[in-house]
Amino acid sequence: MDSTITLFLLQDGLINGSIYALLAVAFVLLFAVTRIIFVAQGDFVAYGGLTFAALQQGSVPGSIWLLAGLGIIAGTLEFLRERRALTRPKVLGILAGDFVFPLTLTGVAILAAPQDMPYLFDMALALTLVVPMGPYIYRICFRPMASASVLVLLIASVGVHWLMIGLGLLFFGAEGYRAAPMFGANFALGPVPVSAQSLLVMGATLALLVGFYLFFGRTLAGKALMATAVNARGASLVGISPSFSGRTAFLMAAFVGAISGILIAPLTTLYYDSGFLIGLKGFVAAIVAGFASFPLAVAGAIAIGIAEAVSAFFASAFKEVIVFSLILPILIWRSIRAPHLEED
Amino acid sequence: MSVLLTATDLSVSYGKVVAVHNIAIELPGSGIVTLIGANGAGKSTTLLSLMGVLPAKGKLMFDGIDITKSPVEERVEMGISLVSEKRDLFSSMSVEDNLRLGCYRRNRSHGGEALEEVFGRFPRLKERRRQLAATLSGGERQMLAMGRALMARPRLLMLDEPSLGLAPLIVRDIFRIVTDLRDSGIAILLVEQNARAALEVASAGYVMELGEITTHGPASELINDRRLIESYLGIG
Numbered sequence: 164m165d166s167t168i169t170l171f172l173l174q175d176g177l178i179n180g181s182i183y184a185l186l187a188v189a190f191v192l193l194f195a196v197t198r199i200i201f202v203a204q205g206d207f208v209a210y211g212g213l214t215f216a217a218l219q220q221g222s223v224p225g226s227i228w229l230l231a232g233l234g235i236i237a238g239t240l241e242f243l244r245e246r247r248a249l250t251r252p253k254v255l256g257i258l259a260g261d262f263v264f265p266l267t268l269t270g271v272a273i274l275a276a277p278q279d280m281p282y283l284f285d286m287a288l289a290l291t292l293v294v295p296m297g298p299y300i301y302r303i304c305f306r307p308m309a310s311a312s313v314l315v316l317l318i319a320s321v322g323v324h325w326l327m328i329g330l331g332l333l334f335f336g337a338e339g340y341r342a343a344p345m346f347g348a349n350f351a352l353g354p355v356p357v358s359a360q361s362l363l364v365m366g367a368t369l370a371l372l373v374g375f376y377l378f379f380g381r382t383l384a385g386k387a388l389m390a391t392a393v394n395a396r397g398a399s400l401v402g403i404s405p406s407f408s409g410r411t412a413f414l415m416a417a418f419v420g421a422i423s424g425i426l427i428a429p430l431t432t433l434y435y436d437s438g439f440l441i442g443l444k445g446f447v448a449a450i451v452a453g454f455a456s457f458p459l460a461v462a463g464a465i466a467i468g469i470a471e472a473v474s475a476f477f478a479s480a481f482k483e484v485i486v487f488s489l490i491l492p493i494l495i496w497r498s499i500r501a502p503h504l505e506e507d
Numbered sequence: 508m509s510v511l512l513t514a515t516d517l518s519v520s521y522g523k524v525v526a527v528h529n530i531a532i533e534l535p536g537s538g539i540v541t542l543i544g545a546n547g548a549g550k551s552t553t554l555l556s557l558m559g560v561l562p563a564k565g566k567l568m569f570d571g572i573d574i575t576k577s578p579v580e581e582r583v584e585m586g587i588s589l590v591s592e593k594r595d596l597f598s599s600m601s602v603e604d605n606l607r608l609g610c611y612r613r614n615r616s617h618g619g620e621a622l623e624e625v626f627g628r629f630p631r632l633k634e635r636r637r638q639l640a641a642t643l644s645g646g647e648r649q650m651l652a653m654g655r656a657l658m659a660r661p662r663l664l665m666l667d668e669p670s671l672g673l674a675p676l677i678v679r680d681i682f683r684i685v686t687d688l689r690d691s692g693i694a695i696l697l698v699e700q701n702a703r704a705a706l707e708v709a710s711a712g713y714v715m716e717l718g719e720i721t722t723h724g725p726a727s728e729l730i731n732d733r734r735l736i737e738s739y740l741g742i743g
């Protein structure tokens with residue numbers, strides 16, 4: 164293996180690792196705040212990328228119907244939950260947030276999709292169509308069972324995953340889609356050509372990770388979210404609503420998933436079920452981090468990206484086998500280091 | 508004296524086990540009221556239900572407003588704070604972050620002033636402001652838990668076993684701080700294993716046994732009650 168091949172593999176590994184890093188951070192965040200191992204995290208990647216690709220091609224993305232449906236269900240459940248304590252501001256809030264907002268977005272998507280809109284507009288619209296699904300899913304599926312065991316929450320998240328996969332097939336079809344790159348330029352890094360889109364992926368990942376670091380380290384809202392992760396009852400005692408923390412965590416996780424999908428849509432062909440495998444690698448990185456440490460999750464994700472690129476070169480048929488086999492030594496190592504971990 | 512909090516027919520269950528049964532409590536707008544009883548009598552459960560952490564049946568009024576159905580965050584916003592028996596600190600966060608989060612829901616606009624007040628009351632916390640909460644001693648952790656609750660400038664401060672597991676000298680400090688808080692006009696509901704010490708600083712007391720209030724009255728009367736002396740205060 165000469166230096167050119169090494170650089171190629173490193174580039175490939177860093178691009179994939181960047182996306183896995185974002186997803187790993189989302190896995191850790193969701194688990195720390197809500198105790199949910201959210202298997203459907205990768206589905207936001209597919210929904211984000213495919214919604215964006217559909218808008219670019221001038222067709223109305225089917226995901227708008229999921230957004231509208233989730234909004235209406237969440238709003239109806241909220242009305243039922245609050246039926247004895249409904250006030251005018253609460254009613255207006257539910258109507259605006261759960262009915263008017265998703266239905267307006269749906270309308271905007273129907274009107275804008277056939278038009279030749281700028282690249283950034285399509286990106287922003289794809290994000291605003293997919294990201295609100297996160298908090299809606301939390302409110303419909305997980306908030307009512309917030310105090311359930313980790314296992315029950317995991318089973319529920321598997322259910323959400325299969326639902327999203329099934330609906331994804333219905334909305335986007337079985338065919339794969341690829342979006343046009345934001346920048347078509349290519350650069351040469353020594354003997355290795357580097358596309359501007361690859362640099363965009365890595366740059367955006369770095370910016371998002373720095374953004375997360377500043378959010379959690381410097382803002383009261385970020386610290387409140389971390390406080391919920393550290394001690395949920397303590398957070399509740401200072402007035403941090405567990406439900407608000409859950410919604411915020413899901414909003415951030417959906418954003419991370421959707422933006423990852425939009426970023427990689429020009430680099431790889433995405434299918435309705437592509438998100439699962441991509442998400443699973445972020446999941447492995449989250450396991451490396453013990454679902455607790457953000458820096459370890461990022462480091463693990465980059466290592467997985469590079470391991471994947473190297474195995475694809477030397478033994479492409481065993482690429483996934485090698486990557487997922489990494490879980491075993493990691494789990495053995497973690498169990499030796501922390502043998503008495505128990506569920507709370 | 509005006510009534511700040513009234514609990515009527517308050518019951519709390521853990522599944523089918525009734526931990527607190529139809530109790531009634533009335534707290535004045537200032538001074539210390541203590542809730543005493545043996546381990547397992549339901550004292551901590553009562554505080555957690557008054558805070559909204561545990562769901563309860565019955566009726567709860569705070570400053571004339573029905574808060575029976577209010578979630579914890581609304582109760583915090585209205586001025587109720589609880590320092591729980593477990594302290595419930597954010598162990599991997601700094602002392603200052605723990606304190607600043609204390610005014611997340613209430614008094615945020617005066618967070619800086621409140622922080623200086625808390626540092627004035629607990630100088631040790633100022634020295635340790637950059638340190639992680641997990642690295643504090645037992646007494647410092649209790650101070651941090653109290654300081655965090657005070658950041659919201661509560662109208663009612665509920666303290667669950669503030670002296671638990673602390674050295675006698677630290678306990679004396681904690682009780683001095685509790686009486687200082689009382690003198691500053693905060694209403695305090697104090698749950699304390701050390702019943703004598705609690706009754707000495709309180710104006711009134713409730714005695715709980717097996718989830719029910721069996722006796723209540725002025726602290727000066729309870730401290731001389733023969734049955735209480737035998738059960739909780741120690742003979743002599």
